[in-house]
Amino acid sequence: MNRSRINLNSLAREKMEMARNRLTVAVFLFAGIFILMAARIIDLGFFESVSGSIRTHASWNGEILPNRADIVDRNGVVLATNLETSSLYADPRLIIEPEASAVRLVSVLPDLSKAYVEGKFRSGGRCVWIKRKLTPKEVWRVNALGIPGLSFQMEEERVYPQGSIAAHVLGYVDVDGNGLGGVEHFFDARLANPLQSEPLRLSIDIRVQHALEDELARAVNSFSAIGAAGVVMDVRTGEILALASLPDFDPNQANRAVDEQKFNRATAGVYELGSVFKTFTIAMALESGKIPLADGYDATDPIRVSRFLIRDDHPQKRFLTVPEIYVYSSNIGAAKMALDLGTDVQRKFLGKLGFFRPANIELTEVGFPIWPERWRDINTMTIAYGHGIAISPLQLAVGISAMINGGYLIPATLIAKHEGEDESARRIISTVTSDKIRQLMRAVVTIGSGANADLPGYRIGGKTGTAEKAGSGGYQKKLLVSSFVGVFPMNDPRYLVLAVIDEPKGTEATWNFATAGWVAAPAVRNIIARIAPLLGVSPQQEDDTLAVQVAHLMTEFE
Amino acid sequence: MNRALTILGLAAVVVAGVGLYQLKYAVEGQERLFNQARSDFLEDQKAIRVLKAEWSYLNSPDYLQQLTRRYLRLGPMAPSQVMHTLDDLPWRASDADRIMPSSELVMPEPRLAPTRKRYTDMTLSDLTGTSGSEHALDDSADAEAGTGTGGGSE
Structure with missing residues (x-):
């Protein structure tokens, strides 16, 4: 139990x-x-x-990133930007009254015709484009109409707010936003890089650029020229403040521009630039030490070399000193001088200036210079006064800068430099030679062929260059390339202004002259008058001891 | 004891639940505000880009020059108009000739009668009133014609 x-x-x-x-x-x-x-x-x-x-x-990440970085000028003015734009399309099946709707739509988009819009509204299909890339204001107005069946498609578009200003520097893009010309092409990878949204800051000053283009256009119109090129450059830093080529185009509508408009005469065009080259010949002579300023040559008779005849355009028919050869632009004197110096010296000197390779600039539109394959004595003689070698206007600007800035060859750039950025400058000629060239260039304006470029207060110095264009069977007397390179202020050169006018025709006002002194020199003077105040160069009372000395030197030998 | 614990537990559950919902709605509200602010911000940024482009367009030297030609009678600044030191400033009109620093850098004298010249028709010597022998002659002729006819020249 x-x-x-x-x-x-x-x-x-x-x-x-x-x-x-x-x-x-x-x-x-x-x-x-x-x-x-x-x-x-x-x-x-x-x-x-x-x-x-x-x-x-x-x-x-704080802000919206456009597909392509902006381009701004040296002062931060927007030159190219990406904007969202709207394109208007219609669904014809939703349009109730095609005619009345078309009339109302045309009232806010006056550039469209009523018949065109009505035709679109009556067409079949589900989506017909009415207008691409409307402005925000137009979008607002179309929306305000309240027409059913109209819609917008958002697109990103490259916009150049300044229109055709600096078109050749900026270039343009295709419909997909790929850079096709100018810095848009050269810096395509940098601009399209999503990690680098900072704007690309150019050395261009849009106000200077406009002044240059405006005055060049005025010269082209007055002298019925086929085109023009111009450069404004800071001779101390190599920064290009303005670079122009006419005729130009509107990069907003680049597809409508013809090749002639897109051609950049300032960098891609190569020209025989004429007497401006005497600057280099004189610099070579002074630098060699063999031919001092007080030396001279007999320019009484033209030189005949085989079938060529070297004449002076302003014949003095006497013995000319070195300064006189430059100031009166004597071809005979320059040719004899170059012959004395020798072909090797000339070729080496021009090579140092970079005249045997395309211009070194942030553009892909650079032309290859043309020089004689076999450099004979006759070539040496013609090249002394700028015939027989063709370079781009930009290269000339860089070369002349080196002559007057104390003797340093500073590569040109389209990108703004920072203060105190070290320059890859290379000495070409001595400071003493450079000083003498400055005096000579000033004398050209005070008493020589560039008198039309004078502007009291700014001490402009310069050199004229009138070249005959080479055609089939030799040079053509009527087709000229007139150029003037001006530098100011000559006592302490800051800026260089180059104007090249292609095929100008003389007018009554210039006594039918189309030479540089009549065509290009006044243009450069007008440009300097407009840009000097902008660039902070104040007019000084002129005390031209340098030019006076040169003038004395010239009369001594008469 | 057990019952008290149960009631306490239930109360805690209710409080926690209500609190949780409150919090969640508050968070959602904040998130809506944030998203709204963000899209406003994006819209503003787009607008700023458009306005910057428009500013650049409206300040284009080309456009300003057109407006100047249409509404103002201004031309490029002449060297004689730029005074770079105080010494260059003229004294009172009567003393002007004596005090002027140079014969070349003089202030242009006011014309008696304004001419109807437009900027486009002007040459630089019109503005400077100096230099260029034949231009200077033209100028003085102009000025005389201007005084005579009451400014209706050209």
Whole structure:
């Protein structure tokens, strides 16, 4: 009995034990599940939305990034930017009254014709383009009409707010935004790089650029020229403040421009630039030490070399000193001087100036210079006064800069330099020679062929260059390239202005002369009058001891 | 004891639940505000880009020159108009001739009668009134014609 009770007791205890164990298991199971659920609720409630916000934060970088970086001028004026534009399209099936709708639409978009719009509205299909790239104002007006069936498609578009100004520097892009010309092409990778959203800052000053283009255009119009090129350059840093080529184009509508308009005469065009080259001949002579300023040559008679005849355009028919050869632009004197110096000296000197390779500039439109394959004595003589070698106007500007800035060849650049940036300048001629060249160039304007470039107060110095264009069967007397390179102020040269006018024709006002002194020199004077105040060059009272000395030197030998 | 614990637990659940919903709605509200602010910001940035381009367009020297020609009678600044030191400033009109620093850098005298010349027709010597022998002659002739006819020249 006792035994069975114990058995019974133990059996009951065993069962109780088991039930309790099961209960414990169930409790822990449920508790575990509830803890999981609580954890998940807390997770959902607190952290899910936060982590969502973190995701948006990650893609949030403070500003919208256009597909292509802006281009600005040296003062930060926007020259090229990407804007979102809207293109208008219609779903003809939703247009209820095609005629009335067309009339209303044309009233806000006057450049479209009613017949054209109505035709589009009556055509089949689900989507017909009405007009691409509307201005925000036009979009607003179209929306205000409330015509059903009209919709907009957003597109990003390259916009050049300044129109055709600096078109050849900026270049243009295709419909997909790839740079096709100018700095748009040269810096295509940099501009399209999404990591580099900073604008590209050019050395161009848009006000100077406009003054240059405006005055060149005026010269082209007055003298019925076929084109013109111009450069304004800081002779100390090599920065190009303005670079122009006419005829130009509107980069906003580059596809409408013909090749003639897109051709960059300032860098891609190579020209025989005429007497401006005498600057280099004189510099060579002075630098060699063989021919001092007081030396001279007999320029009484033209030189005949085989079938060529070297004449003077302003014949003095007497012995000329070195300064006189320059100031009166004597071809005979320059030719004899170059012959005395020798072909090697000339070729080496022009090579140092970089005239045997394309211009070194941030553009892909650079022309290859042309020089004689076999450099004979006759070539040496003609190149002395700028015939027989063709370089781009930009290269000439760089070369002349080196002559007057103390003798340093500073590569030209279209990118704004920072203050104190070290320049890869290379000495070409001595400071003494450079000083003498400056005096000579000033004398050209005060008493020589560049008198029309004079502007009291700014001490402009320069050199005229009138070259005959080479055609089939020799040079053509009527087709000229008239150029003038001006530098100011001559006592401490800061800026160089070059104007090249292609095929000008003389007018009554110039007594039918189309030479540089009549065509290009006044243009340069007008440009300097406009840009000098902008560039902070103040007019000084003139005390031309340098030019006076040169004038004395010239009369001494008469 | 057990019952109290249960009630306490239930209360805690209710409080936690209500609190959680409050928090969640508050967070959602903040998020809406944030997204709104962000899209406003993007819109403003787009507008700023457009305005910058428009500013550049409206300040284009080409356009300003057109406006100047139409509404103002201004031409390029002549060297004689720029005074770079105080000494160059003229004194009162009567003393002007004596005090002027140079014969070349003189202020242009006001014309008696304004001519109707427009900027486009002007040459630089019109503005400077100096230099260039034949231009100077033309100028004085102009000025005389101007005084005589009451400014209706050209």
